Amino acid sequence: MADSPPRPLLGLLLRLAQQHWAQDIDAALAEAGFGDIRPPHANVFPFVGPDGIQVSELAQRARIRKQSMAEAVEQLEELGYVERRPDPHDRRARLVFLTPRGEAVRPVSLATGRRIEEQWGELVGQEEIATLRATLEALLASLSERGTTAQSAASTAERS
Amino acid sequence: MADSPPRPLLGLLLRLAQQHWAQDIDAALAEAGFGDIRPPHANVFPFVGPDGIQVSELAQRARIRKQSMAEAVEQLEELGYVERRPDPHDRRARLVFLTPRGEAVRPVSLATGRRIEEQWGELVGQEEIATLRATLEALLASLSERGTTAQSAASTAERS
DNA sequence: TTAACATGGACAGGCAACTGACTATATTAG
DNA sequence: CTAATATAGTCAGTTGCCTGTCCATGTTAA
Numbered sequence: 001m002a003d004s005p006p007r008p009l010l011g012l013l014l015r016l017a018q019q020h021w022a023q024d025i026d027a028a029l030a031e032a033g034f035g036d037i038r039p040p041h042a043n044v045f046p047f048v049g050p051d052g053i054q055v056s057e058l059a060q061r062a063r064i065r066k067q068s069m070a071e072a073v074e075q076l077e078e079l080g081y082v083e084r085r086p087d088p089h090d091r092r093a094r095l096v097f098l099t100p101r102g103e104a105v106r107p108v109s110l111a112t113g114r115r116i117e118e119q120w121g122e123l124v125g126q127e128e129i130a131t132l133r134a135t136l137e138a139l140l141a142s143l144s145e146r147g148t149t150a151q152s153a154a155s156t157a158e159r160s
Numbered sequence: 161m162a163d164s165p166p167r168p169l170l171g172l173l174l175r176l177a178q179q180h181w182a183q184d185i186d187a188a189l190a191e192a193g194f195g196d197i198r199p200p201h202a203n204v205f206p207f208v209g210p211d212g213i214q215v216s217e218l219a220q221r222a223r224i225r226k227q228s229m230a231e232a233v234e235q236l237e238e239l240g241y242v243e244r245r246p247d248p249h250d251r252r253a254r255l256v257f258l259t260p261r262g263e264a265v266r267p268v269s270l271a272t273g274r275r276i277e278e279q280w281g282e283l284v285g286q287e288e289i290a291t292l293r294a295t296l297e298a299l300l301a302s303l304s305e306r307g308t309t310a311q312s313a314a315s316t317a318e319r320s
Numbered sequence: 321t322t323a324a325c326a327t328g329g330a331c332a333g334g335c336a337a338c339t340g341a342c343t344a345t346a347t348t349a350g
Numbered sequence: 351c352t353a354a355t356a357t358a359g360t361c362a363g364t365t366g367c368c369t370g371t372c373c374a375t376g377t378t379a380a
Contacts, residue, residue, distance in 0.1 A: 009206065009273050010280075010289075011181035013296040014174055016223060020303050021171035040336060046169065056358055063176060068337055070359070092345045092358045113169050120170075123302035128295045129170075135288045136173040142283035143180050200366060216328055228367055230329070252328045252375045 021116065028112040034105055036079055040072045045102070045109040048082065052095030081105060181276065188272040194265055196239055200232045205262070205269040208242065212255030241265060 022039045029037050043062035047053060059069035073096055076082045081102035087093035098106060121129045182199045189197050203222035207213060219229035233256055236242045241262035247253035258266060281289045 008297070010277050010293055010296075011178060011185065011273070012223065013293065013300065014178035014181060016300050017296050018171060018174035018178055020300070021174060025171065038335090054358070063172065064336095065338065066359070067339090067361090071336075087358090090346075090358075094359080113171070117170050120299055124295055124298045128291075128298070131288075131291060132295045133170055133173065135284055135292045136170075136177050137168070138284045138288070139280055140173065140176050140180070198365085214328070224366090225368065226329075227331090227369090231366075247328090250328075250376075254329080 024116045024119075025112055028115065029105075029108065032108045032112075034108065037081070037105065038075075040068070041076055041081075042109060043069070044072055044076060044082070044096075045098075045106050046113075048096055048098050048102070048106070052085065052087075052097045054087065054093050054095060056093075058096065076102070184276045184279075185272055188275065189265075189268065192268045192272075194268070197241070197265065198235075200228070201236055201241075202269060203229070204232055204236060204242070204256075205258075205266050206273075208256055208258050208262070208266070212245065212247075212257045214247065214253050214255060216253075218256065236262070 022042075025042050026037075026039050029035070029042065043064065044058060047058050047061045055070050055073055056066045058073070059066040062069060073082060073084070077084060080099055082096050083099055084094040084096055087095045117129060117133075118126075182202075185202050186197075186199050189195070189202070203224065204218060207218050207221045215230050215233055216226045218233070219226040222229060233242060233244070237244060240259055242256050243259055244254040244256055247255045277289060277293075278286075
């Protein structure tokens with residue numbers, strides 16, 4: 001028997017798949033006429049509801065730091081997709097709202113994710129993609145229970 | 161029936177899983193006494209053989225740009241894990257070799273990847289992880305056939 | 321042999337994530 | 351009520367990846 005074949009590293013596979021995802025999202029948004037929206041901004045639209053949302057909350061949802069999210073929101077504000085207004089219930093906070101222009105992006109953003117998942121399903125089978133998602137969800141649930149993530153480490157630190 | 165539940169975005173799942181992987185690699189290496197090796201350096205050791213390797217080749221294997229890889233190699237050289245010598249067959253090139261100190265890392269690096277995969281298997285089932293890997297491999301193969309990746313775009317451009 | 325093109329590597333600059341530290345406001349405990 | 355602590359947001363600095371450009375060397379074709 002020979003040595004086990006040189007399987008590609010799992011982390012590499014995950015990274016490459018994620019890169020494809022990000023690039024496909026970017027391409028789809030550009031195709032829909034939103035060429036000035038860059039990948040980090042895609043983390044914003046799915047989470048902004050009609051009642052506004054704080055940047056900190058946005059960051060938690062997208063699992064990035066509030067500083068990073070603040071930068072993305074600032075750029076989106078300059079591009080005219082969102083605006084920030086004071087939070088009437090918390091004088092520290094400002095709420096992020098979609099402008100009419102931003103409202104036009106939201107459905108495209110949400111649909112794009114579904115569409116890419118659909119396309120991937122056509123390539124390797126819808127069932128396989130569903131299994132992929134399920135495995136990742138289960139894995140991440142297990143991992144976040146038993147330990148501290150890069151993400152949770154920081155949130156925890158900020159919280160504790 | 162209600163609307164479809166708010167499934168987390170697949171790209172987010174991929175990103176979080178990859179972050180966990182990188183962090184676990186980092187932790188395992190630190191535990192093994194290589195605390196000065198940072199995540200990007202982990203992309204180096206699996207690919208450096210006894211006959212040396214060019215930085216360009218390393219970058220291709222790890223699927224990052226040669227500039228990024230050059231930076232990682234430079235740091236590893238300062239840390240004493242690798243050294244670069246002129247390529248006797250190509251006066252443009254320099255070959256990367258492991259120093260004795262680097263040789264000590266290689267097996268740990270390779271084993272760590274397998275160990276993490278094993279641990280993940282214990283969390284969600286070995287079979288599920290095998291399926292995850294298979295699906296990702298199939299997906300990436302399909303994607304790289306039909307179209308241009310962030311990665312392949314550049315390599316192609318550089319190559320064409 | 322020379323001209324054209326390809327490739328290894330380096331330099332410069334940008335972007336988006338990170339950590340750490342700070343201010344101002346809120347909340348909780350004593 | 352006051353003191354301690356937590357949270358929203360910002361500023362400053364770092365890292366790791368990216369792109370574009372350039373030079374020196376190799377390779378191929380006229």
